[in-house]
Amino acid sequence: MLGSIYKGMVGMMAYSKGLSNISSNVANMNTPGYKRSELHFRELVDGRQLSGNSSQKGYHSGSTLGVDASLSSTVYSQGDIRETENDTDMGIDGAGFFILRNGNHRYYTRVGQFEFNDKGYLVDKTFGYRVAGFENGHLVDINLQKYRAVDPAATSVINLVGNLSVGSTTHAVNDVAVYDAEGVKHTLKIEFTNNGAVTARSWTVKITDEDDNVITSNLEFRFNENGSPAQDFNQHSFTLTSDGGQETQITLNIGDPGSFNQITNFSSGSTSTVQTGKVDGYSFGVMTGFSVNDEGAIEVQYSNGESLPTISVALARFDSPDHLVDEGSGLLSAQSFQDAIIGTSRTLGLGKIASQSIELSNVDLTSQFTDMIVLQRGYQASSQVLTSANEMLQQLIEATKGR
Numbered sequence: 001m002l003g004s005i006y007k008g009m010v011g012m013m014a015y016s017k018g019l020s021n022i023s024s025n026v027a028n029m030n031t032p033g034y035k036r037s038e039l040h041f042r043e044l045v046d047g048r049q050l051s052g053n054s055s056q057k058g059y060h061s062g063s064t065l066g067v068d069a070s071l072s073s074t075v076y077s078q079g080d081i082r083e084t085e086n087d088t089d090m091g092i093d094g095a096g097f098f099i100l101r102n103g104n105h106r107y108y109t110r111v112g113q114f115e116f117n118d119k120g121y122l123v124d125k126t127f128g129y130r131v132a133g134f135e136n137g138h139l140v141d142i143n144l145q146k147y148r149a150v151d152p153a154a155t156s157v158i159n160l161v162g163n164l165s166v167g168s169t170t171h172a173v174n175d176v177a178v179y180d181a182e183g184v185k186h187t188l189k190i191e192f193t194n195n196g197a198v199t200a201r202s203w204t205v206k207i208t209d210e211d212d213n214v215i216t217s218n219l220e221f222r223f224n225e226n227g228s229p230a231q232d233f234n235q236h237s238f239t240l241t242s243d244g245g246q247e248t249q250i251t252l253n254i255g256d257p258g259s260f261n262q263i264t265n266f267s268s269g270s271t272s273t274v275q276t277g278k279v280d281g282y283s284f285g286v287m288t289g290f291s292v293n294d295e296g297a298i299e300v301q302y303s304n305g306e307s308l309p310t311i312s313v314a315l316a317r318f319d320s321p322d323h324l325v326d327e328g329s330g331l332l333s334a335q336s337f338q339d340a341i342i343g344t345s346r347t348l349g350l351g352k353i354a355s356q357s358i359e360l361s362n363v364d365l366t367s368q369f370t371d372m373i374v375l376q377r378g379y380q381a382s383s384q385v386l387t388s389a390n391e392m393l394q395q396l397i398e399a400t401k402g403r
Contacts, residue, residue, distance in 0.1 A: 010066035011382030094351010096315035152183020155281030296345025
């Protein structure tokens with residue numbers, strides 16, 4: 001009889017733990033990066049694990065004392081990704097964790113709510129721990145101070161694309177923006193003239209600046225019979241001189257010999273479609289913003305219109321994340337036997353980083369309420385067992401009085 005009372009009490013305690021676990025999950029349903037916890041119920045036999053010494057199926061030594069609910073695990077399923085429009089917010093779609101560093105201590109988290117501190121380091125908003133980046137194969141603290149401004153870079157190549165029609169006599173590409181060695185912008189005009197009367201499929205090129213000064217007029221480009229650029233006549237260089245006298249060599253490129261990836265020389269009447277393709281070079285610029293690209297690199301946007309990749313955000317994953325130690329507030333730490341697999345977004349199975357986004361909790365309210373109903377019924381049933389056993393015990397005591 002006392003055993004029934006004990007089992008009823010143990011059952012109520014176990015189901016109470018289950019309800020407490022659900023309440024924690026529900027309370028954190030709006031906590032970014034939160035991973036729900038699951039409580040595991042198992043048979044309790046004499047306070048020990050089931051015996052594995054007997055070969056008889058279903059046999060265990062000792063008597064059943066009820067149910068044990070002391071074990072729990074974290075469910076690392078993916079939470080929904082929600083955009084926030086905050087530049088420093090990041091969410092992970094996949095198995096990875098962000099790496100936070102506090103001196104020699106390393107933590108892992110799915111909570112990607114970060115900010116830059118007064119020293120320029122990217123840190124988590126709760127503790128101020130530094131977010132780790134991955135640079136040249138090593139973990140580094142992410143600091144964008146050295147990327148606050150970008151020095152000018154001279155233009156080295158102008159790529160042209162489109163079709164230069166066999167039937168046209170001239171074609172001009174206007175407003176080609178280039179930069180000299182001092183970072184000063186120049187607007188060029190590139191004019192093609194059909195030279196087919198002298199050499200088949202030959203074109204001469206004249207380049208002038210914004211003041212109509214001729215930079216060069218003796219460049220010749222040729223095409224093969226199939227309309228592709230000819231060997232040794234597919235690119236030429238010219239010199240752009242800055243006001244300070246510094247010279248910059250710029251290559252005008254119409255495509256690889258024999259290819260059709262840039263300029264072609266097909267017959268399309270008198271209309272040509274050649275225009276500017278990719279042109280490098282830029283002026284001095286200051287940082288205006290940043291974002292994280294698909295590879296996990298922080299791209300800094302500058303006032304000159306350029307966007308340059310810098311440090312990549314580091315990610316880590318574990319073969320057995322269940323063994324990570326919950327330090328609270330979304331922080332996890334690894335045990336001594338756990339080796340982290342470290343890399344960047346879209347590598348090593350780490351998942352991908354979503355910029356200006358956060359990962360929501362993976363708590364499913366419907367399933368939590370369903371589990372809660374089951375636990376309530378279990379609690380009520382255990383309570384009824386306890387009450388019934390107690391009443392039977394009272395009846396037994398009354399029946400034995402005076403004997």
